[in-house]
Amino acid sequence: MPWTSANRIYAKPSNSSSGEGSIGTNNARVALTAAADSGGRFELSDHGYGKDSVKLLHVHRDGNFHTIREFEVSTELKLTSETAYVLGDNKEVVATDSQKNTVYLLAKKHGVKTPEEFGALVVNHFLYMYKQVVEAKCRVVEYPWERLQAETPHNHAFLFSPTATRWAEISQKRHEAVVVKSGLSGLRVLKTTQSAFVDFVQDEYTTLSDAAERIFSTVVEAEWIYDNMRTADFDNAWLTVKDAILDKFAGPPDVGIYSPSVQHTLYQAEKCVLEKVAEISWIKMTMPNKHYLNIDVSKFPANITKGDPRHHIYQPIDKPAGLIYAQLRRRPKSRL
Structure with missing residues (x-):
């Protein structure tokens, strides 16, 4: 089925907002970025974090006829704020355990049609749920199962068939279009x-x-x-x-x-x-x-x-x- 985007309402800003440079606190200035913290000598040129290798088996039961798809899902978020790195302030951080739970809950609610569609659903969710997320990525690797053939296709038994591995990498920056890369390996x-x-x-x-x-x-x-x-x-x-x-x-x-x-x-x-x-x-x-x-x-x-x-x-x-x-x-x- 072709993938279509879903409109979601932005969540309220998480905790406190952050900006560039530093802020005053009790007549002291607290650096919010690596550049401010190092007096302009360094900058945090890239950063991000996520949950790696969340294993997921989706079983669709249609009466006696069952269909399975098994995946390994990895998520990655990039925040507008650098304070978790510079100050050790975690108020903007969506825990990696929460990211894992999100994968399972979205799969339970919507099912998993294809790696590309599910990855787009995941990144779309993180961008619209958390305003502090500036970019979300999701990598989905599918394990190659096929239906067991026993004179006729079996209703609920499957054979692992590793001819090739399918994967997809989906990314989206806030206010930009989703980017879908698919692949085949092995x-x-x-x-x-x-x-x-x-x-x-x-x-x-x-x-x-x-x-x-x-x-x-x-x-x-x-x-x-x-x-x-x-x-x-x-x-x-x-x-x-x-x-x-x-x-x-x-x-x-x-x-x-x-x-x-x-x-x-x-x-x-x-x-x-x-x-x-x-x-x-x-x-x-x-x-x-x-x-x-x-x-x-x-x-x-x-x-x-x-x-x-x-x-x-x-x-x-x-x-x-x-x-x-x-x-x-x-x-x-x-x-x-």
């Missing part, structure tokens, strides 16, 4: 043919030979930003990204698809995503090489190595690894 893939790497730079530093046929394996990381949350279908968009990666990596099941380089495969996947999901403004992917090297058996006697020619043995090498990444974004439309 998608490990391998194909045994239709991959090459040739015609690269050859000079006095090169020992690598052209490989017209090689194993291609990688662990894909991807992240993307939405520029229109109101029409976005977040579940469908995430599946579209995953499917685009698998399609441009593997190709048709009978013949596959040729990969002249990791760079080309990565670009084709990103291009496919932007063509299919209009709400995504840019996408970035990272694909490290997971090398599987040929084992040289030429030094061994033929009677030792001769066997079924269909057997091919490779040595997995995790480190060092090549690292390839690119970000593809939409170009601004011309005003002409």
Whole structure:
């Protein structure tokens, strides 16, 4: 379901308001900021605090048919005031335990449809509940459960299926639009043919030979930003990204698809995503090489190595690894 914002009334200011500089107290001046406290020598250039890794299982019971989604939610707040740091004054501080409780209570009241929608609900709540909060962030990681298939889909049993991990990072500054970044991590893939790497730079530093046929394996990381949350279908968009990666990596099941380089495969996947999901403004992917090297058996006697020619043995090498990444974004439309 597309995400829509909800209008909420601002809560009353929490305790006391704070400002820049210092205030007078019994003819003494109390520094309210790091700059004032240090006589202008230092400034608190960034600060924030929150609750990390709040674990949450949402079960939706519709008669005998149940649906689950499991999440790990992290929250972060930035206050207008620096007094908690400079003075040890906690009057503006929303306790991290309260942030944890907020996650559970919002989930109980509204349910959890998608990581993006729930994260937007959380940050929206903190901004409108506490006027001293100038920015709120929420990271939601989803654990990959799928329904158990026992001839037919099971009503209430599930299988942990860690093909890839889904996550979302949502942030919002007061009086600004919500920013939703989604991602995919840990998608490990391998194909045994239709991959090459040739015609690269050859000079006095090169020992690598052209490989017209090689194993291609990688662990894909991807992240993307939405520029229109109101029409976005977040579940469908995430599946579209995953499917685009698998399609441009593997190709048709009978013949596959040729990969002249990791760079080309990565670009084709990103291009496919932007063509299919209009709400995504840019996408970035990272694909490290997971090398599987040929084992040289030429030094061994033929009677030792001769066997079924269909057997091919490779040595997995995790480190060092090549690292390839690119970000593809939409170009601004011309005003002409």
